[in-house]
Amino acid sequence: MALRQSPYPRVRDLDRPGVDPPNDYPDYVGTRLRAPKEPLVLLPHTLSELTGPVYGNGAIGELDHDLTRQHGGEPLGERIVVSGRVLGSDGRPLRGQLIEIWQANAAGRYFHSVDTHDAPLDPNFSGGGRCLTDDDGAYRFVTVKPGAYPWPNHPNAWRPNHIHFSLFGRAFTERLVTQMYFPGDPLFPFDPIFNSIPDEAARERLVSTFDLELTTPNWALGFRFNIVLGGREATPLEEPHDD
Amino acid sequence: MTETMLTLTPSQTVGPYLSIGLMRELGSSLVLDDDLRAIRIRGRLVDGQGDPVPDGMVEIWQANAAGRYAHPADTREDVPLEDGFRGFGRSGTADDGWFEFLTVKPGRVPAPDGRQQAPHIVVGVFARGLLKRLATRMYFPDEHEANATDPVLSELTEAERATLVARCEDGALRFDIRLQGDGETTFFLV
Numbered sequence: 001m002a003l004r005q006s007p008y009p010r011v012r013d014l015d016r017p018g019v020d021p022p023n024d025y026p027d028y029v030g031t032r033l034r035a036p037k038e039p040l041v042l043l044p045h046t047l048s049e050l051t052g053p054v055y056g057n058g059a060i061g062e063l064d065h066d067l068t069r070q071h072g073g074e075p076l077g078e079r080i081v082v083s084g085r086v087l088g089s090d091g092r093p094l095r096g097q098l099i100e101i102w103q104a105n106a107a108g109r110y111f112h113s114v115d116t117h118d119a120p121l122d123p124n125f126s127g128g129g130r131c132l133t134d135d136d137g138a139y140r141f142v143t144v145k146p147g148a149y150p151w152p153n154h155p156n157a158w159r160p161n162h163i164h165f166s167l168f169g170r171a172f173t174e175r176l177v178t179q180m181y182f183p184g185d186p187l188f189p190f191d192p193i194f195n196s197i198p199d200e201a202a203r204e205r206l207v208s209t210f211d212l213e214l215t216t217p218n219w220a221l222g223f224r225f226n227i228v229l230g231g232r233e234a235t236p237l238e239e240p241h242d243d
Numbered sequence: 244m245t246e247t248m249l250t251l252t253p254s255q256t257v258g259p260y261l262s263i264g265l266m267r268e269l270g271s272s273l274v275l276d277d278d279l280r281a282i283r284i285r286g287r288l289v290d291g292q293g294d295p296v297p298d299g300m301v302e303i304w305q306a307n308a309a310g311r312y313a314h315p316a317d318t319r320e321d322v323p324l325e326d327g328f329r330g331f332g333r334s335g336t337a338d339d340g341w342f343e344f345l346t347v348k349p350g351r352v353p354a355p356d357g358r359q360q361a362p363h364i365v366v367g368v369f370a371r372g373l374l375k376r377l378a379t380r381m382y383f384p385d386e387h388e389a390n391a392t393d394p395v396l397s398e399l400t401e402a403e404r405a406t407l408v409a410r411c412e413d414g415a416l417r418f419d420i421r422l423q424g425d426g427e428t429t430f431f432l433v
Contacts, residue, residue: 008395008398008399011432014432015375015432015433016251016253019250019251019252019253019254020253020254020374020375021253021254021255021374021375022374023373023374023375023377025374028256028372028374030256030371030372031372031373031374032291032372033290033291033292033294033372033422033423034290034291034296034370034371034372034373034422034423035372035373035374035422035423036377036422036423036427036428036430037291037423037424037427038427038429038430040430040431040432041399041403041429041430041431041432042431042432043378043395043431043432043433044354044355045355045433046352046353046354046355046360046395047306047312047316047317047352047353048304048305048306048312048352048360048363048365048380049365049433050316051304051312051314051316051317052304052314052331053304053314053329053330053331054313054314054315054329087249088249089248089249089250089251090248090249091249100264100265100267101264102260102261102263102264102265103263104260110260110263111263112259112260112262112263114259114260114298115259115260126263127263127264128263128264128267129264130264130267164255164257164258164260164261164264166257166264166265170316171314171316172304172365172367172378172433173433175302175367175376176252176254176376177254177255177256177257177369177375177376178252178253178254178255179255179256193255193256193374194255196255196374197253197255201250202250202253203253205250205252205253206252206253206255227252228249228250228251228252229251229252230248230249230251231433232432232433234248234251235251
């Protein structure tokens, strides 16, 4: 028995109970040599954790949010609008939030030297975008629907169509990188990354909804994806246990 | 605490192609090359077998040299802000797992109980195979006294502490991040 109780308990994967995947999730083979084995040290929040980078408008280009207009011509594929709001767990809009996204092209190929999938690159699509949220916490991207693609995790493994999202939140504790999926994807039951999130309701929060209001007549389908940011204090309390 | 809280959006891995979206221009230099105060931080990101992680990203967040964060939650008006210093940096990892930052040594910032923390940099780690951001801290090797009384460091075991203190190497600070196995970096639940 320890001589005294450390005020910083060691905990395993209780960051945000009922929300995030565990670090250790062997079905996703990439975790096996990369997920830490030691429990995390529960850190009381100091100014260092309760602050985080703040952005101004200056950093964002006028066409950064439109992935279909970053080259000489238009990319092939199904043009879509992806839009939604970024909120705190208290329901308040998060204004001026930098959102960065990246995705495969319509054929399921990333503009990246590591991607060797036998599908065509598109000279008019590099797949990166960013924008800032407005005063309502709203954002809007124009892009093409990313294709599904195979990956070497297990035999005949395919990733569901998805767009990567990165957000900073209001503090270091709220930093989030995630993936947005599309409704009704038949690949969901087979994807270990999607299913690494233990709670079904939490998984569903990563699935965008088709939205006729966002859909622009004779031009593009619209998908809505709202994002809620918050740290461990914004999840239901569970007793941390020493591990 | 019964007020309605919206349910949070879960985390997913950055995957292997993060550079398309995250490596545009938020750079690894927090100060100009000719800043006389500049320090270089270099390290390798390695996996459970000690192999380099070539497709990762390391982010740092820190106070300025005076110990003030460029953020509205740091309301200590008596500690000066510094024009042009945001305190955020981002470095991808190279084929051999190396990452690098050019920055200044942060000043001390207080803990909630009023004690001063030792100078430190907050670190976030992302990679394919990490389903969520890993958080750690880097401390400085020339701060023996401050490190010994730091409210975070002093509650860790000797082995845990050793993974968080950089060492001097070729005029830079060397700070390796080991995701798993012998010498595994101490990660925090923030």
